[in-house]
Amino acid sequence: MSERPGSPVSGSPGNPGMPGKGTEAVLVALDLGEPDYAESLEELQLLARSGGIDVSAVVKGRRDRPDAALYAGKGKVEEIGRIQQETGASVVIFNHALSPIQERNLERQLSCRVIDRTSLILDIFAQRARSHEGKLQVELAQLEHLSTRLVRGWTHLERQRGGIGMRGPGETQLETDRRLLGKRVKVLKEKLAKVHAQHTTQRRSRARAHVFSVSLVGYTNTGKSTLFNRITKADAYAADQLFATLDTTTRRMSGVPGAEVVISDTVGFIRHLPHALVEAFQSTLEETIQADLLLHVVDASSADRDAQIVAVNTVLAEIGADKVPQIMVYNKIDRGSLPARDERDECARISRLWLSALTGDGVDLLRKAIGEHALEARSPSQPVAA
Numbered sequence: 001m002s003e004r005p006g007s008p009v010s011g012s013p014g015n016p017g018m019p020g021k022g023t024e025a026v027l028v029a030l031d032l033g034e035p036d037y038a039e040s041l042e043e044l045q046l047l048a049r050s051g052g053i054d055v056s057a058v059v060k061g062r063r064d065r066p067d068a069a070l071y072a073g074k075g076k077v078e079e080i081g082r083i084q085q086e087t088g089a090s091v092v093i094f095n096h097a098l099s100p101i102q103e104r105n106l107e108r109q110l111s112c113r114v115i116d117r118t119s120l121i122l123d124i125f126a127q128r129a130r131s132h133e134g135k136l137q138v139e140l141a142q143l144e145h146l147s148t149r150l151v152r153g154w155t156h157l158e159r160q161r162g163g164i165g166m167r168g169p170g171e172t173q174l175e176t177d178r179r180l181l182g183k184r185v186k187v188l189k190e191k192l193a194k195v196h197a198q199h200t201t202q203r204r205s206r207a208r209a210h211v212f213s214v215s216l217v218g219y220t221n222t223g224k225s226t227l228f229n230r231i232t233k234a235d236a237y238a239a240d241q242l243f244a245t246l247d248t249t250t251r252r253m254s255g256v257p258g259a260e261v262v263i264s265d266t267v268g269f270i271r272h273l274p275h276a277l278v279e280a281f282q283s284t285l286e287e288t289i290q291a292d293l294l295l296h297v298v299d300a301s302s303a304d305r306d307a308q309i310v311a312v313n314t315v316l317a318e319i320g321a322d323k324v325p326q327i328m329v330y331n332k333i334d335r336g337s338l339p340a341r342d343e344r345d346e347c348a349r350i351s352r353l354w355l356s357a358l359t360g361d362g363v364d365l366l367r368k369a370i371g372e373h374a375l376e377a378r379s380p381s382q383p384v385a386a
Contacts, residue, residue: 025089292325
């Protein structure tokens with residue numbers, strides 16, 4: 001089963017190596033019985049558009065389990081190949097995690113570049129990284145992902161090098177690639193360790209000054225950056241696309257009586273977030289782990305919001321931030337004509353609130369909630385965390 005959105009896009013097929021601006025792609029999403037299949041497929045198409053990719057066709061299908069060699073099975077791969085040839089797409093993107101062997105076998109069968117969901121997300125991150133730290137983190141994540149492909153996938157690299165000018169110390173090309181990749185990974189980790197130390201020093205200075213630290217977290221494209229700009233009067237980049245924000249931005253927040261507050265806008269989460277990204281972005285995610293309060297921003301207009309909340313909380317638990325106090329912030333109430341309001345927990349603290357970062361409706365409730373938490377943290381019974 002396949003779908004083709006409109007007429008095939010004309011023009012050059014783009015870079016056949018990796019997806020990017022101007023690349024045409026065939027998307028493949030198999031239904032293996034997961035409850036979030038439809039949402040995951042929609043998300044894949046959003047990811048493709050966010051990465052500057054033109055979607056030529058979407059191939060669907062049902063399987064009980066992935067095929068060990070080709071993931072999709074021989075008949076489905078033949079269908080994908082026909083559609084890829086008809087549309088002239090230069091890359092096939094699977095909405096699944098492919099093993100190095102499956103990726104290699106698919107490329108041999110289809111005679112074009114094949115990538116999985118993880119590689120697509122990594123490519124989008126590479127496009128969005130702007131700061132020195134962000135670029136280091138993305139490169140580390142890409143190399144960690146590539147290392148699995150070198151070890152298990154690219155058997156053609158295991159041939160011994162030879163010939164004039166190519167005789168070495170008996171080292172295969174694969175061994176050379178592994179060694180060089182390992183050296184680069186080590187350098188990147190050392191550089192990120194220095195960045196981590198700088199962040200730690202900054203956090204300690206804020207703690208000594210009794211500055212209350214707030215971190216915005218949430219699913220990608222829930223409006224975190226728009227809310228950040230609204231409450232800090234900053235100009236952080238905000239767009240209606242997945243992973244619009246990659247680099248963490250921290251600003252002081254005004255309008256909270258009796259407390260000095262800093263707030264950080266962080267990268268959005270997504271279901272099936274690659275572990276390589278979580279590990280590589282550890283220094284960025286430290287802002288979340290060490291925060292005094294998390295504002296968990298939710299798209300109130302999304303029918304998939306409950307599943308998105310679960311996905312975010314899963315990542316928070318993975319990085320050790322699940323014990324940090326949270327306020328659930330239901331954003332985008334302007335899309336559903338919902339009123340701004342708040343709810344309090346059994347301790348009489350605001351635990352949930354509804355607002356619109358776009359219009360500003362309900363933002364005063366958020367300031368009030370942050371102020372309550374900040375003043376409580378400064379009380380003798382609950383000192384500011386170090």
